[in-house]
Each structure stands twice: as structure tokens, then as C-alpha cells.
Amino acid sequence: MGDGTLIQGRYRLLERIGRGGMGEVWRARDESLGRRIAVKCLKPLGTQHDHSFTRVLRERFRREARVAAALQHRGVTVVHDFGEWDGVLFLVMELLEGNDLSRLLEDNKGHPLPVADVVDIAEQVASALAYTHEQGIVHRDLKPANIVRTADGTVKICDFGIARLGHDAGFTARLTGTGIAMGTPHYMSPEQIGGDEVDRRSDLYSLGCVLYEMATGVPPFDLGDAWAILVGHRDTEPEPPRTHRAELPRYLDRIILDLLAKRPEQRPDDAGELGRRITAGRTAPERVPALATARPRTPRQVGGRAVLPSWTHGMTTGHKATGPGPRATPPDPGAGLSGEWIPRPTGDGTDGGRTVGPVPDEWPEPASEAAAGLAERHNAALSLGRLGRWEEAGRAHRAVAAERERLLGPDHPDTLASRYEAAFTLGRTGRAADALRAYKGVAQARIRTLGADHADTLAVRQEMAYTLGRLGRHTDAHQVYTSVLTARERTMGADHPDTLRCRHNLAFNLGRLGRTEDAHRMAREVAAARARVLGPGHPDTLVTRYEVAYELGRLDRWQEALATYREVAAARARALGPDHPDTFAARYETGVALGRLGRCAEALTAYEALIADRARAQGADHPETLRARHGRGVNLGRLGRWGEALEEARAVCAARGRVLGPDHPDTLVSHREVAVALGWLGRWAAALTEYRLVAAARERVLGPDRPDTLVARDDEAHCLEQLGRAAEAAELYRRVAALRSVAAR
Incomplete structure (x- = not known):
């Protein structure tokens, strides 16, 4: 094959961008859809391989291609198609515009990456692994070369499923005999090295090795001899990352060491747990639970020498991520799907x-x-x-x-x-x-x-x-x-995550245009697509489901809105943690829905629990804590407890004025709530003072003819009526009506 080759009359090979033991990767163009793609071709096996082995290998490739194509997650490379052409098996994938972590570390000249980048990458990889492990797929060859950070900051894992080709039980010895690389020993789990059965926790160990290198600049066992590296993984405790880099957060140091536990059962149970710990550590590191790491175990020895499986004999160290300098090809050419990029x-x-x-060529170097x-x-x-x-x-x-x-x-x-x-x-x-x-x-x-x-x-x-x-x-x-x-x-296609993000924003904007039915319909479509592409528990999916619930409320379908808000709150608690701001937001809207349904006692209970959790996590004067307290006050009034409602409204109003400023919209809403409570208590003169304060501030900030200002003037006029000042009220109503008429033209 060469430049310009057309595979199956559709995929035009343009430029080879990687070559490895398993085959080649080409930058290509899908002539049918006019989009850029990457095509990975399995290298034809020579005549030295028996036909039964070749047949099984081809069937394995097809099976794993189907597995990879079924994975739909923002953090996993999208597989579009696979097949066989002129005796060559090929896989069609999205073309990733960015660099793998191996290249990033090399470009950083052996220095560790910024802590914020390490945490961001760790969170994204954990999310992708949580999804793929739920599908029953174990990567088995996770390393920096198989993790790409695209140009927009999205992190994607490459070669899911395909990486399993050389590792399935019964084929290890056969495939190593073909010269197909078994992987780089710097990132292999002890159970892989020992030839034991592996599960999702093997991927977590490999991720721990990757994070260790990103955080410190060196792999956990940075030895020149492959045999020594393998023994290190199996029998030696790694030095804590903070011994290499003191400014690393303690929670990150603890998480990496837990991932590198020798026995699988002593690592985090799954990638979902890992993601939650990273998120919790980033926001409140002192509260991150620590798991016990494995104790050093005595190596199995024969004649004073530690025993390793026979397949490790003659194995070389391979590339670790950080090398002496730039290379002409990526560290794992089979996974290198990017060309020349910044x-x-x-x-x-x-x-x-x-x-x-x-x-472009014309830009100076x-x-x-x-x-x-x-x-x-x-x-x-x-x-x-x-x-x-x-x-x-x-x-x-x-x-x-x-x-x-x-x-x-x-x-x-x-x-x-x-x-x-x-x-x-x-x-x-x-x-x-x-x-x-x-x-x-x-x-x-x-x-x-x-x-x-x-x-x-x-x-x-x-x-x-x-x-x-x-x-x-x-x-x-x-x-x-x-x-x-x-x-x-x-x-990009209708199901690309960026396309779905745009459709989500369009749905949101339709709602602001007053096209509530259209906004609801589009939000439901986007939520279903995101659930299919990213997973039902992905934060983006939950954001859109939250928007679905909001539009249901605007359509007065509060029972459905309540059910959706509750589902989103529970899913966010699982995916993001109970104290994440997005989880709190869904809980707040649950209280709103309960109140709109007349279930005010339940709403009051929901707000009181939310206030306690927000105050603990964010502080008593946080604007969102004050928003929850405002909701509590509203429902106290709905229950007829106006004395308590007035007390709460005044307290929230004072706090908002101090935190947000006297003319902030939320502060003015609290002033209005004070006025409402005063009115219900029959204290109309005091209520008039509050209503006039709100109207004057809104007129000063927004203008005299804005809807919120006019509503405040209506409130003022109503209060004048209650005080028996009918002539003043009538005059104010006429002024408001005239302003509304002008604004409507």
C-alpha cells in the first residue's frame, strides 16, 4: 500500500503516520463523507505462521474490532468501520488532533506535568475506564502512548480491544513468537507479569504507573533492565511520588500509591471509585479516604534469583514515556493517530x-x-x-x-x-x-x-x-x-460530542426565546443521544437531562420535572459525589418542583437538608446556600408560618446585601420576600417601604420600562390599595400600563 491507495472504494490513504509491530496507521479521507480519518492496517503475517494461527488471529481482530466499535464514550477513540481489503485487515477510526502523553512528557524534557494537568487527565481517563469496564472490556496495555490529549483538552484512550490481541489466554506464547510486542514493562501490572488472570484492576495499576510518571517525570520503577523492572512491579514498593516532588497534593500521592498496590484487591475497586476520589481530593483533599497499600512481599526465588514467567526471557525495556529527546515516530506507532501538531x-x-x-508551511519556526x-x-x-x-x-x-x-x-x-x-x-x-x-x-x-x-x-x-x-x-x-x-x-457527524454540545446549547437558547415545546423536544433528543454516546451517567448527559426537567417545569409538567430532577440528583451524587455543586443544583430544583406541586412540607425538609450540606461544603454565606435558605423561607410562608418566613427573609436579605451587594437581583428578590411576609402579617406600611425600595433599585439598575421594574411597581400599587390609598394606586397602575404599551411596540 502507498499514498493514494483507495480501500474498498471509500477510504483514501494520504500519509503514513505510524508503524509498529502489529501494522501501520495512515492519515486518510473518507471519500463518501468527506471527513478526515485514521486507518489502521494489520500487517500481513508471513508464511512462517501456520494457517490455523493466522485464521484465529484474523478472527480475533474482527471480534475485537466489533468490541471497539461498540464503545461510545468521549474518552475512547471512536471506531467507524473495519473490514478486510486485498488480504489486509483494517480499522477506520477518528483522527485525533493532538499528542499522546508520551510525546507530551518528551516535549516537557523529562519534567513532570503541571499538577492541574495531571489531575485533569486522571479524571478523564478514570471516566473512560469506568465506562469501558462497565462494558466488560479490559484494555490490558494502558500506557502514555495509548492516551492522547487532543487539541481541545479532551483525553482519549486508544486501542481499546485491539490491545487485547496479544494477551488473551492461550495466545501469549504464540504471539510473542511472532515478534509482536507484548507491551512496555514500565506500565505492566504484577498479575500481568505473573501470567495470572487480569481484570479491570490491572488497568488501574497501569494508570497508576502513568500518573506516577506524569506527576514525577519518571516511572515508578525506572530501571535500565527489563527483568529488574518486572521484578520491581511484582515485589518492590514504589517510592511515594512526593519524595520526588514535594508540592504534589497529599491526596494525589495517596491515590497513586493505592493504584500501585501489588494485590488487585488492595487497589480502588473500580474506576468509578477512583474518579470520585480524585474529584473529592481536588475539592476537599483532607477528606479523601486512604486505602491500605500492599506490604512488600518476598519474591519467589529459585537458586537465589526471583522467578518470572518464561515469556519475559529476552524482553527488552522498551520505551518509557520520557526519552532523551524527540523521535521521528511516536513511542507506540501503532497507536499514534496524530500528525505534526503544536x-x-x-x-x-x-x-x-x-x-x-x-x-502551515508559511508560518515561521x-x-x-x-x-x-x-x-x-x-x-x-x-x-x-x-x-x-x-x-x-x-x-x-x-x-x-x-x-x-x-x-x-x-x-x-x-x-x-x-x-x-x-x-x-x-x-x-x-x-x-x-x-x-x-x-x-x-x-x-x-x-x-x-x-x-x-x-x-x-x-x-x-x-x-x-x-x-x-x-x-x-x-x-x-x-x-x-x-x-x-x-x-x-x-463531525450527528453523534460527535461537540455536535451534541452545540445541540444542547441550541435547545437551551430555544427556551430563552420562549419556544418551550421546541426546547423540550430538542433537549430530550440530545439527552438520549448523549446517553448512547457518552453513557447515561456522564456529566454532559446529566446536564441535558437537567435542562429537560427545567423545560418540563416551564410547561407546568411538574410531576415529570420532579421525577427527572430526582433522577439527575441521584446520578450526579454517584458520578460526581454528594457535595458536588451540580448535585446540589439538582437537589435545589427538586425543592422547587415539590413546592410548585403544593408539597410544601416535603419541600421544606428538602431545603433544610440542602442548607446543612451546602453550609458544610461551601460555607453559610455562599450565594447558593443563601438561595436554598430563600427557598426555605418561601415554603414557610406557603405553610402559613409567616412569622418564621419573615425572620428568614430578613436574615437572607441582610446576608445577600453583605455578600452580593444591595442592588444585586438576589438581594432585591429577598427584599420583595420580606415585603410579601409583612403584607401577610397585615403590616402594609412596612411592606410599602420594601416594595418601593425594590422598585427604585430596579429602575436605577435596569431602567423604568423593564419587566422586572414594572412588576415591582405593580407590587407597590397593590400595597397602596391595601392601605386605602386608591387614587395613588390607580395613578401608578396607569403609569405602568403606559410603559408596558410603549415597551411592547
Whole structure:
């Protein structure tokens, strides 16, 4: 095969991007759909192999290809097709635009990755493993070369299923005799080394080895001799990662050591548990439970020498992830699905898909030291954003963007990536109009240099649509979302996670346009697709199901909304942890639904439990804790307990004024709740003072003819009626009606 070969009249091979013991990987184009793909071809076996072995190997390839094609998760490489052509077995996969972790570590010149990156990668890999293990699939060859971080920060595991070819029981000895690599010993579990049966916990051990290397810069057993490495895995306790790098969080050190326990039963039970521990440690490291690690065990010895299986004889160390310098090919060419890309991904996995594209020939090659320094500063700025320090992150991104423009040029992908991130921070600091202008500049440059349908261009246009929605320009946002969605479906397919994210945002925006039925229908479709592609417990799936519940409420279908909110809350507690903000949000909406159904006593109980949990996890004065207290006060009133409701409303109002400011919408809502309670208690003069305060503040902040201001004036007029001041009330009603008439034109 060579450049231009057309497989089955559909897949055009363009460029070989990897070669290994099992075969070759080609950058290719699907001529039917017009999309870029990767094609992996199994190397034909020579005549020295008997026909029965060849037949079994081919059947194994087909079976494992079917397994891989059935896996649908954001963190697993998508398999589109497989078959046999001219005696060659081939597999068609998505083309990953990024670098594997082996290359990232090499580009980092043997230094460990930033802690935030280690944690982010660990969480994403744990999520992918949790999904695949639920399907009964064990990877068996997890290593940095088989984990790719794409240009938008998404982490994907490669070669699921296919990695099992050389490891199934009864075939180990046969396949090693063919020269097919057994894998790199730096990442093999003790049970693999001992030839024992392996399960999902073997993958967790291998992941522990990968995390150890990312966190410290070296594998847990960094020895030059393969036999010594294998003995180390089986019989020697690793040094704690913090002995290599003192600033590592203690919870991360503990998790890695637990993954490296010698006996499977002493590791985390599954990847779901691992993901929850990482999330819990990231948010509250002092509360992460520690599992006991295995004690050193005495090696099995014969004649003073530790015994290893016969298949290890003659085995070489293979590549560890960090080598002496860049190579011409990826460390595992069979898994290398990327071509020449910017060395360090610039994304952090958030919506918007912060990607970088290939470098055109006309862009100058920057001085590596200067470019590397800017890349480090860019990643540091991303870390500031992850910590919520958006003002600092924005200043850092703007500075890096200016220097990258001088060094690389204004249209270089790295320059545009920094400008994109600077725009993102503007949105996060409440400067939506400035963010929109910045996004437009990046979009124009990406259209000019990359094309209108490039993933980076679509990402920034999607972020523009989101910002338009933030500015209340929902019609404009709808037009942009629709255009981006059409392009994503054409270039990526209807079920690509980025396409589904765009459809989710479009559904959300339809609701803000008042098209509630359309929003509900689309949200249900997206939720079903995300459940199929990502899994029913994936956070993205649950976000869309949450939106389904919201639209059900707007359709007054509160019984269905309540059931959905409860299901989402339970699923989020399992997937994210009981104290995750998203779990709390679903619990809050459950209280809202109970109240709307008239089940106020149940709602009150739900809010009181939520208040206690939020205060413990986030603090008594956190805005969301105060929001739950507001809900408690509302339901006290619904139960006729107006004295308690007034006391709670006043306390929440004072706290919101202190935390959020006197003119914040939430503070004004609490003032109104105080007025409502005063009215029910017959204290109309005091209520009038509160209503007028709310109306004046809304008029000052929003304008005299905005809906919220007019509602506040209606409240004021009603209160005047209750006080017997009918003429003043009638005049105020007339003014409000006139303003509404003008606003409606």
C-alpha cells in the first residue's frame, strides 16, 4: 500500500503516520463523507505462521474490532468501520488532533506535568475506564502512548480491544513468537507479569504507573533492565511520588500509591471509585479516604534469583514515556493517530473546544526556548482560570498573546489560542460585550487561516453564540448556533460530542426565546443521544437531562420535572459525589418542583437538608446556600408560618446585601420576600417601604420600562390599595400600563 491507495472504494490513504509491530496507521479521507480519518492496517503475517494461527488471529481482530466499535464514550477513540481489503485487515477510526502523553512528557524534557494537568487527565481517563469496564472490556496495555490529549483538552484512550490481541489466554506464547510486542514493562501490572488472570484492576495499576510518571517525570520503577523492572512491579514498593516532588497534593500521592498496590484487591475497586476520589481530593483533599497499600512481599526465588514467567526471557525495556529527546515516530506507532501538531495542547476541556491546528508551511519556526516559555506561561494562565482567578488569568493570557503575536505572527494558531483564552476570561469576569468583540476577532482570523468549517473556527463561533445569549440577544445566538450545528453535523457527524454540545446549547437558547415545546423536544433528543454516546451517567448527559426537567417545569409538567430532577440528583451524587455543586443544583430544583406541586412540607425538609450540606461544603454565606435558605423561607410562608418566613427573609436579605451587594437581583428578590411576609402579617406600611425600595433599585439598575421594574411597581400599587390609598394606586397602575404599551411596540 502507498499514498493514494483507495480501500474498498471509500477510504483514501494520504500519509503514513505510524508503524509498529502489529501494522501501520495512515492519515486518510473518507471519500463518501468527506471527513478526515485514521486507518489502521494489520500487517500481513508471513508464511512462517501456520494457517490455523493466522485464521484465529484474523478472527480475533474482527471480534475485537466489533468490541471497539461498540464503545461510545468521549474518552475512547471512536471506531467507524473495519473490514478486510486485498488480504489486509483494517480499522477506520477518528483522527485525533493532538499528542499522546508520551510525546507530551518528551516535549516537557523529562519534567513532570503541571499538577492541574495531571489531575485533569486522571479524571478523564478514570471516566473512560469506568465506562469501558462497565462494558466488560479490559484494555490490558494502558500506557502514555495509548492516551492522547487532543487539541481541545479532551483525553482519549486508544486501542481499546485491539490491545487485547496479544494477551488473551492461550495466545501469549504464540504471539510473542511472532515478534509482536507484548507491551512496555514500565506500565505492566504484577498479575500481568505473573501470567495470572487480569481484570479491570490491572488497568488501574497501569494508570497508576502513568500518573506516577506524569506527576514525577519518571516511572515508578525506572530501571535500565527489563527483568529488574518486572521484578520491581511484582515485589518492590514504589517510592511515594512526593519524595520526588514535594508540592504534589497529599491526596494525589495517596491515590497513586493505592493504584500501585501489588494485590488487585488492595487497589480502588473500580474506576468509578477512583474518579470520585480524585474529584473529592481536588475539592476537599483532607477528606479523601486512604486505602491500605500492599506490604512488600518476598519474591519467589529459585537458586537465589526471583522467578518470572518464561515469556519475559529476552524482553527488552522498551520505551518509557520520557526519552532523551524527540523521535521521528511516536513511542507506540501503532497507536499514534496524530500528525505534526503544536507540541503542547492549549485546551482545558471546557466548552468552546480550545484547539490548535496544524502549522502551515508559511508560518515561521519560532525559537524553541522562547516558544516553550510562552507555552508554560499559557498553561499557567489556564491553571489560574481553573482556580477561578479569572482576572489574573486574563492579564496573563493577554500578555502571552501579545508576545506570541510578536514571535509567531498574528494569525498563528498559538497566538489565536491565547486571544481566545483572553476572551473567555472576559466572559467569566462579567464583560460579555468585550468578550464578544474579542471572539469575533479570533473567529475572523481562524476563518481566514483555517477555513470556516475547521474545528477551531466552529469552537470560537459557538462561544460567540453563548455570549450573545448572555447579552440577551437570543435571536442572534440562535442564528449562530444553527449555522455552527449544520457545519458540525457535516464535518463531525450527528453523534460527535461537540455536535451534541452545540445541540444542547441550541435547545437551551430555544427556551430563552420562549419556544418551550421546541426546547423540550430538542433537549430530550440530545439527552438520549448523549446517553448512547457518552453513557447515561456522564456529566454532559446529566446536564441535558437537567435542562429537560427545567423545560418540563416551564410547561407546568411538574410531576415529570420532579421525577427527572430526582433522577439527575441521584446520578450526579454517584458520578460526581454528594457535595458536588451540580448535585446540589439538582437537589435545589427538586425543592422547587415539590413546592410548585403544593408539597410544601416535603419541600421544606428538602431545603433544610440542602442548607446543612451546602453550609458544610461551601460555607453559610455562599450565594447558593443563601438561595436554598430563600427557598426555605418561601415554603414557610406557603405553610402559613409567616412569622418564621419573615425572620428568614430578613436574615437572607441582610446576608445577600453583605455578600452580593444591595442592588444585586438576589438581594432585591429577598427584599420583595420580606415585603410579601409583612403584607401577610397585615403590616402594609412596612411592606410599602420594601416594595418601593425594590422598585427604585430596579429602575436605577435596569431602567423604568423593564419587566422586572414594572412588576415591582405593580407590587407597590397593590400595597397602596391595601392601605386605602386608591387614587395613588390607580395613578401608578396607569403609569405602568403606559410603559408596558410603549415597551411592547
